[in-house]
Amino acid sequence: MKITQVAGFLGCGKTTLLLKLSKVLAGDGVYKVALVVNEIGEIPVDGKVMEESGMRLKDIGGGCICCEVATTFAKTVYALYKDFKPDHVLVEPTGVAIPHQVKAAARMSGRDARISMGPAIVLFDATRPAELLDMDMLGRLVTNQVTDADVIAVSKIDAVAEDGLEDTEARVRELNPHAELVRLSSFTGEGMDRLKDVILSWEE
Amino acid sequence: MTDPMNTEKGCYTEHGVSGYGVAVKLTHEHPKDEGFIRSMAEEMMHSIAEKCMERGARCIGHIKSHVMTEAGAIKADTIGVEQGAYSSGSIRHPVKDLYMAVNSIVQGIREEVVKTATLEGVHEVAEGKGYVVAKEKEHTYFDEFDFTVSKQEYLRQLEKQFREETNGPGESKDS
Numbered sequence: 001m002k003i004t005q006v007a008g009f010l011g012c013g014k015t016t017l018l019l020k021l022s023k024v025l026a027g028d029g030v031y032k033v034a035l036v037v038n039e040i041g042e043i044p045v046d047g048k049v050m051e052e053s054g055m056r057l058k059d060i061g062g063g064c065i066c067c068e069v070a071t072t073f074a075k076t077v078y079a080l081y082k083d084f085k086p087d088h089v090l091v092e093p094t095g096v097a098i099p100h101q102v103k104a105a106a107r108m109s110g111r112d113a114r115i116s117m118g119p120a121i122v123l124f125d126a127t128r129p130a131e132l133l134d135m136d137m138l139g140r141l142v143t144n145q146v147t148d149a150d151v152i153a154v155s156k157i158d159a160v161a162e163d164g165l166e167d168t169e170a171r172v173r174e175l176n177p178h179a180e181l182v183r184l185s186s187f188t189g190e191g192m193d194r195l196k197d198v199i200l201s202w203e204e
Numbered sequence: 205m206t207d208p209m210n211t212e213k214g215c216y217t218e219h220g221v222s223g224y225g226v227a228v229k230l231t232h233e234h235p236k237d238e239g240f241i242r243s244m245a246e247e248m249m250h251s252i253a254e255k256c257m258e259r260g261a262r263c264i265g266h267i268k269s270h271v272m273t274e275a276g277a278i279k280a281d282t283i284g285v286e287q288g289a290y291s292s293g294s295i296r297h298p299v300k301d302l303y304m305a306v307n308s309i310v311q312g313i314r315e316e317v318v319k320t321a322t323l324e325g326v327h328e329v330a331e332g333k334g335y336v337v338a339k340e341k342e343h344t345y346f347d348e349f350d351f352t353v354s355k356q357e358y359l360r361q362l363e364k365q366f367r368e369e370t371n372g373p374g375e376s377k378d379s
Contacts, residue, residue, distance in 0.1 A: 010221075010265030010309050011283035043225030043341060045307045048270040049279050095265060095309065096221055127287060131263055138263055138311055141219045 004118030010095030235298030252325035262312030
């Protein structure tokens with residue numbers, strides 16, 4: 001069972017990507033895919049949206065899985081392993097989660113379940129790079145998310161011009177020169193197959 | 205004006221992100237179709253974002269909603285006033301009752317302010333369209349975890365938390 005997280009700041013398109021990527025990853029029933037979505041609040045919106053996908057879904061509320069409810073996350077992953085035995089678990093943490101902490105929490109479930117870690121895919125919203133990176137507290141958070149990424153998916157590329165996109169890519173590349181950079185549009189589907197290939201071939 | 209030195213719970217925490225979630229039932233005297241409902245939900249998202257910015261927010265993280273009806277569901281959201289609001293989903297036929305979950309996550313204002321802006325936006329827009337609003341459940345929250353902790357320290361805390369939940373607090377030994 002491979003655990004892959006789709007992280008990134010609030011509003012960068014995580015839920016939309018997860019819904020589409022889960023279908024691409026599942027193929028025609030080749031793989032069993034389960035989703036775990038985490039929202040800080042107790043009134044879920046993303047979970048309700050994902051319920052409509054028909055995928056096996058676990059919704060964790062009441063805190064952030066990278067810290068406050070990390071053990072709940074580990075137990076949830078184990079429960080999925082025990083009851084559903086998916087090939088892939090796609091995890092959507094909150095928009096303020098730190099990817100390496102989500103990985104560490106997921107690894108705790110490896111005490112009881114046979115798991116492997118997929119990549120930390122971090123989305124970066126191409127429509128508002130300055131807003132995300134140039135502010136003090138927010139900038140630190142988003143920078144931490146980007147530097148933690150195994151794959152940086154620059155999202156919403158259909159909504160920006162090519163020169164703006166190149167500037168954005170240069171900025172995130174500077175923060176994390178090691179991660180693979182993927183241009184992503186959940187609207188047109190660009191980048192989706194590449195993310196699928198990366199997940200399937202990832203070994204850690 | 206918001207005091208930048210104010211470290212009261214809910215604002216200017218580690219990332220200064222505050223949130224408010226509310227579940228409401230909206231009832232209209234006459235059944236309304238998908239176009240009407242989508243337009244209202246988008247207008248509501250935009251209105252909440254605008255009210256948060258007017259009250260000193262520095263960034264709209266995500267203002268999102270899910271509208272469930274007997275004839276289908278839609279979602280609507282915005283990441284900022286300038287970016288606009290969008291919706292998707294479908295509602296097969298006109299309906300009177302909507303069950304709506306709204307979640308506002310904003311940076312730079314306290315949770316009470318997010319709550320006020322959200323409720324004002326919900327009421328103004330819905331009531332302006334002829335809906336009666338009944339609040340069912342609400343929740344304010346804030347984010348204050350220390351994301352600057354070292355990886356080693358984080359793992360230590362995680363191990364401790366795991367042992368406590370597995371064995372009970374009395375049996376936890378923090379080695």
